[in-house]
Amino acid sequence: MNSKPRHSAISRRHFIALASAAAVAPTIIPASALGKDKRPSPSNRITMGVVGWGMMGPGNTAAFLKENDCQVVAACDLDSIPLQKAVDTINNHYGNKDCAAYHDYRKMMARDDIDAVMLAVPDHWHALTAVEACRQGKDVYGEKPLARTIAEQQAIVEAVHDYKRVWQTGSWQRSGSHFRKAAEIVRNDLIGKVTHVEVGLPGGHVDFKKTGDHMTPTAPPKNLDYNMWLGPSQMMPYIEGRVHMNWRWNYNTGGGQLLDWVGHHVDIAHWGMNFDDAGPYEVEGHGEFPAKDAVWNTATKYRINLKYPHDITMTIAGGHPDIKMGTKWYGTNGWVWVDRGGFDCSNPDWKKGDDLADDLAKVRLYRSDEHHRNFLDCVKSRKPTVTPVKTAHHSSIPGHLGLISMLVNRKIQWNHLDETIYKDKEASKLLTRDYRDPWSLYKNNIFE
Ligand SMILES: NC(=O)c1ccc[n+]([C@@H]2O[C@H](COP(=O)([O-])OP(=O)(O)OC[C@H]3O[C@@H](n4cnc5c(N)ncnc54)[C@H](O)[C@@H]3O)[C@@H](O)[C@H]2O)c1
Numbered sequence: 289m290n291s292k293p294r295h296s297a298i299s300r301r302h303f304i305a306l307a308s309a310a311a312v313a314p315t316i317i318p319a320s321a322l323g324k325d326k327r328p329s330p331s332n333r334i335t336m337g338v339v340g341w342g343m344m345g346p347g348n349t350a351a352f353l354k355e356n357d358c359q360v361v362a363a364c365d366l367d368s369i370p371l372q373k374a375v376d377t378i379n380n381h382y383g384n385k386d387c388a389a390y391h392d393y394r395k396m397m398a399r400d401d402i403d404a405v406m407l408a409v410p411d412h413w414h415a416l417t418a419v420e421a422c423r424q425g426k427d428v429y430g431e432k433p434l435a436r437t438i439a440e441q442q443a444i445v446e447a448v449h450d451y452k453r454v455w456q457t458g459s460w461q462r463s464g465s466h467f468r469k470a471a472e473i474v475r476n477d478l479i480g481k482v483t484h485v486e487v488g489l490p491g492g493h494v495d496f497k498k499t500g501d502h503m504t505p506t507a508p509p510k511n512l513d514y515n516m517w518l519g520p521s522q523m524m525p526y527i528e529g530r531v532h533m534n535w536r537w538n539y540n541t542g543g544g545q546l547l548d549w550v551g552h553h554v555d556i557a558h559w560g561m562n563f564d565d566a567g568p569y570e571v572e573g574h575g576e577f578p579a580k581d582a583v584w585n586t587a588t589k590y591r592i593n594l595k596y597p598h599d600i601t602m603t604i605a606g607g608h609p610d611i612k613m614g615t616k617w618y619g620t621n622g623w624v625w626v627d628r629g630g631f632d633c634s635n636p637d638w639k640k641g642d643d644l645a646d647d648l649a650k651v652r653l654y655r656s657d658e659h660h661r662n663f664l665d666c667v668k669s670r671k672p673t674v675t676p677v678k679t680a681h682h683s684s685i686p687g688h689l690g691l692i693s694m695l696v697n698r699k700i701q702w703n704h705l706d707e708t709i710y711k712d713k714e715a716s717k718l719l720t721r722d723y724r725d726p727w728s729l730y731k732n733n734i735f736e
Pocket residue numbers: 339340341342343344345364365366367370391393407408409410411413431432433458459460516517519531532533534535548
């Protein structure tokens with residue numbers, strides 16, 4: 289990752305200017321996209337490719353399709369059924385047939401007329417797709433958690449930094465006004481000095497397939513490139529209940545409820561604590577796990593106790609009813625709780641109004657009213673988004689460390705500055721995973 293990006297939005301525009309000057313028609317925006325009512329001219333639109341349709345792809349893509357200064361020009365998926373759905377959705381929206389379909393994300397990302405990508409692929413694919421996007425000069429809207437391991441997260445952080453990309457994480461709660469208000473109450477010391485934080489996440493597993501017998505090995509369906517879908521993960525027989533959506537319940541591809549949710553509620557916890565650039569120094573997790581060889585083998589119940597600087601402790605728990613879903617900060621002078629469906633606090637005055645009153649808010653947090661719009665604005669301004677890559681890295685680290693502590697069944701010490709686990713070889717090994725050939729995070733996987 290030493291070379292500079294091959295392309296960027298700016299160089300593409302520069303190319304357009306040169307092409308126009310030489311009376312060569314730039315071919316990068318299809319003719320049918322020209323002249324739409326009240327839309328910025330095609331050369332001023334942010335061109336996007338979407339990777340991964342599945343559960344999260346459609347919502348993210350819809351949010352970009354409705355923005356006038358954005359043009360979704362390509363879709364990619366390893367399964368031909370969702371890929372076709374993606375292409376049809378995008379073409380129906382624009383009333384044309386211009387959306388290009390890709391099976392291999394590297395081919396899509398090699399296009400120099402694409403400015404940005406949306407990545408909604410399973411966690412075991414986050415790092416490879418994100419690093420390749422950066423290497424190809426794309427700005428990235430990428431899903432949480434940042435990646436499946438801390439080492440993969442570090443690779444993404446490095447790539448975003450080296451290639452000077454704009455990054456937005458799908459931790460969209462930061463664009464919700466009641467989450468911002470809750471975090472502002474904490475940041476403004478209204479609850480006094482923070483002493484303890486509770487983060488309640490789900491336990492168990494959710495069966496997204498629900499119907500039919502999908503838990504036994506079969507041949508993969510023809511529409512899915514199962515070998516590539518597994519990508520860097522270890523080879524396992526195809527079981528429908530371990531692939532689309534349910535991949536999160538097996539450690540070969542996901543991290544269970546803990547890693548599925550840590551990028552939401554710990555993300556908000558850190559925002560209030562002003563710890564976007566910090567982390568715990570001691571982590572002790574205990575969990576209940578199905579058998580290692582179970583189709584779904586991720587922890588069904590877990591409790592992780594963490595120590596942070598300034599004498600702050602945190603408990604992250606799933607499947608423990610004493611810890612309420614959401615984020616709750618306790619201070620020497622009160623408490624605040626926030627979740628998707630609610631907000632509560634110890635002082636009725638803090639509840640008044642959508643925003644925290646001016647006389648209470650000396651510190652105002654980054655305001656984003658719509659997460660995807662915030663990304664597009666930052667692609668243009670080159671300013672940081674509301675959930676930049678380092679924030680996402682730190683938001684997910686407590687979940688990764690909690691899982692590692694559960695797996696080695698002991699307390700671990702974390703140095704958040706050099707990102708190492710203190711004197712524990714077995715735990716340190718779990719900061720990364722072996723990649724299955726031919727995939728490698730550190731060299732470009734050239735496609736044929
Ligand atoms: N922000 C949120 O609120 C939220 C909610 C749900 C999921 N997510 C995240 O979104 C991501 C996707 O989750 P999901 O539930 O939509 O998964 P999913 O399995 O439903 O969809 C993933 C899609 O990606 C495709 N895919 C897999 N590997 C690919 C590759 N290398 N190239 C191209 N396509 C590939 C699959 O075929 C599938 O269609 C995950 O990171 C998840 O954590 C975020």
